[in-house]
Amino acid sequence: MSHKPNEIYTGCVGNSMFFTWDLSMSFAIYDAWCRRAAIRYTGNIYLIAKKRITHVYLTEEVFDHYKRMRATDEAFKKKFEQMSNNRKSEVGGSGTDISLHSAGSISVRQHGDTLEKKLQRRPTWNEMFRHLHTHDHDGQSFVYQRSAKIDDELTRRLEEMSTQTPDTSIDEDVVYLEVVQEVKGRVYSLGS
Structure with a gap:
């Protein structure tokens, strides 16, 4: 199949979907995929640690490993503490209350x-x-x-x-x- 530069083609065979692209785009696509996968992985680790999701493929041993890893990782603890402090910060200065809005999860x-x-x-x-x-x-x-x-x-x-x-x-x-x-x-x- 010939491709025009910077175009991705999709197709279906039965229930399977496939994608093809010009080989010159491979690095950019791989880079984008890695970034998305890292975000997804981080989100899953968070949900797993909070026990909001439990997957069939996740054994209790692996789950315990993730919990120990989060409990002992100093970089994670430092980042978690910073995020927690940011959520509690008083944006307008001392005495102005914690930053809130009433938008909820709606954009x-x-x-x-x-x-x-x-x-x-x-x-x-x-x-x-x-x-x-x-x-x-x-x-x-x-x-x-x-x-x-x-x-x-x-x-x-x-x-x-x-x-x-x-x-x-x-x-x-x-x-x-x-x-x-x-x-x-x-x-x-x-x-x-």
């Missing part, structure tokens, strides 16, 4: 789609912020102090701008970006 994009259907227009970032950081998405009772402070600042700035230039429309998204500011290339609360 920010899905929340945006839901809000867009409800409002029958594209929601502003400020509306998304209130939706994601209030209890039961009520827009009033914030899950922690930093969210309430940001909302107060946004409201103050928008009111200030509307009184200064009542005839001009205000781009709320620009005001949101000014208030929350980017940190390490990410915008707070937008799932970026």
Whole structure:
């Protein structure tokens, strides 16, 4: 079978699926496969250690080995402790509460789609912020102090701008970006 550069072909024989590609792509495909396999392996090790999954192929002896390995591996312990501390950190500084939101396992994009259907227009970032950081998405009772402070600042700035230039429309998204500011290339609360 001849291939065009950078194309992967799939096919089926019975219940089996196969893939073919130009040999010049083999290294890139292998590299991508190794990265995905490492992520998958790490996830499985985590789930196995937490006893959330038990596979038929996983003997009790192997399971005990994984548990001992995790219990004695200093690099793992250090990384685990750092991740735990990060989850407990107070992003806005001491006294601002632990960083929380009310999005759950639903992506920010899905929340945006839901809000867009409800409002029958594209929601502003400020509306998304209130939706994601209030209890039961009520827009009033914030899950922690930093969210309430940001909302107060946004409201103050928008009111200030509307009184200064009542005839001009205000781009709320620009005001949101000014208030929350980017940190390490990410915008707070937008799932970026």
